[in-house]
Every structure is written in C-alpha cells, then in structure tokens.
Amino acid sequence: MSSARKTVIVGVTASIAAYKACEIVNLLRKDSFDVKVILTKDALEFVTPLTLQTLSGNKVMTGIFESPENWTPVHTSLADSASLILIAPATANIIGKLANGICDDLLTCVTCASRSPVLIAPAMNENMYNHKMVMANIAKLEKIGYKFVGPVKGHLACGYDAVGHIAPVAEIIKEAKKMIK
Numbered sequence: 001m002s003s004a005r006k007t008v009i010v011g012v013t014a015s016i017a018a019y020k021a022c023e024i025v026n027l028l029r030k031d032s033f034d035v036k037v038i039l040t041k042d043a044l045e046f047v048t049p050l051t052l053q054t055l056s057g058n059k060v061m062t063g064i065f066e067s068p069e070n071w072t073p074v075h076t077s078l079a080d081s082a083s084l085i086l087i088a089p090a091t092a093n094i095i096g097k098l099a100n101g102i103c104d105d106l107l108t109c110v111t112c113a114s115r116s117p118v119l120i121a122p123a124m125n126e127n128m129y130n131h132k133m134v135m136a137n138i139a140k141l142e143k144i145g146y147k148f149v150g151p152v153k154g155h156l157a158c159g160y161d162a163v164g165h166i167a168p169v170a171e172i173i174k175e176a177k178k179m180i181k
C-alpha cells in the first residue's frame with residue numbers, strides 16, 4: 001500500500017505510557033505518513049512538544065484556541081485532514097470524554113469533528129481498566145465503530161504485573177496501517 005502523505009493524527013494523553021508515543025510517531029513518519037500530534041494539556045507533564053515535533057516534523061498542537069494557519073478553526077482543519085486518528089496512549093479520561101460526547105479540548109473536538117477511522121490504545125491501572133464505567137465507555141465507542149488495540153498484561157507503573165499496559169508499539173502500528181484509508 002502506498003502510504004505517501006496520508007495524514008495520521010496521533011493524540012497523546014496523560015499516561016505514564018506517553019513516552020511510547022515518541023516511538024509510534026517516529027515509526028509512522030519513517031513510513032512516510034504525515035504525522036500531526038495533539039497533546040492534551042495534562043500530557044505535557046509526561047512528554048514535551050519539542051520531542052514530538054522533532055520526531056513528527058510538524059508543529060505539535062495542544063490548545064483549541066491556537067491560531068490556525070488559515071481562516072479555518074484549528075480543530076476542523078485537523079479533523080478534515082485525517083486519514084486516521086490514533087490515540088496512544090489513551091487514558092480512562094479521554095475514553096470517558098469521547099464516549100459521552102464531551103468536547104472540551106483539542107483532541108476531543110478533532111475526534112468528534114472528524115469522519116476518519118479512530119484507533120485507541122488504552123493504558124491505565126488494571127482496576128481503572130476493569131471499572132464498569134470504563135468498560136461501558138469502551139463498549140459505547142466500539143458500538144459506533146471505534147477500534148481498540150490492547151491493553152495487554154505487563155508491568156504497570158503502580159508496581160505490579162496486570163492488564164492495563166499499552167499494547168506493543170509494533171501491534172499498534174500494524175492495526176493503524178490496516179485502518180488508514
């Protein structure tokens with residue numbers, strides 16, 4: 001498949017697994033995708049825009065009120081440009097917001113405004129992941145066609161081995177490529 005210049009929006013949220021997004025962005029760019037990164041405000045605590053803009057070759061965006069390059073609001077121009085929205089890692093919080101139509105930041109607005117496929121790689125504490133609210137939110141998103149990859153069993157930041165670890169990067173990339181239109 002020719003992947004030249006198709007745009008993948010990579011949403012990075014405030015999980016300890018955020019450093020994995022650096023590798024994901026790097027690999028997608030090496031595969032010739034145009035990679036545009038959206039960091040949530042809380043994700044800024046985990047990874048820097050400098051790292052991700054150097055790896056992606058594009059400006060990293062966080063705020064919904066950032067000046068657009070043209071007259072179009074930043075969230076709609078990003079939404080229209082996407083061949084895929086990949087959220088990796090995805091917190092319980094972003095999953096909850098998307099499942100309930102909450103659009104209070106750039107990543108939720110772009111995802112809601114886009115008609116592209118959406119792939120989500122959750123990462124969180126096992127109890128969070130297994131919580132009925134989180135499970136219900138995932139089920140809601142699956143019902144509207146969003147795809148999930150992982151999480152898997154692995155060593156969690158909370159100190160034990162359990163389900164909640166982000167899926168391996170190679171698996172995320174493989175699933176992402178299958179979904180890029």
Ligand SMILES: Cc1cc2nc3c(=O)[nH]c(=O)nc-3n(C[C@H](O)[C@H](O)[C@H](O)COP(=O)(O)O)c2cc1C
Pocket residue numbers: 012013014015016017040041042043090091092093094123124125128157
């Ligand atoms: C050290 C640390 C690690 C965290 N890791 C996770 C995580 O892996 N998954 C998760 O759902 N929340 C995690 N959180 C909680 C989120 O950071 C918090 O819910 C945040 O508000 C989510 O923001 P966002 O979804 O807008 O990025 C962590 C918090 C801290 C302090």
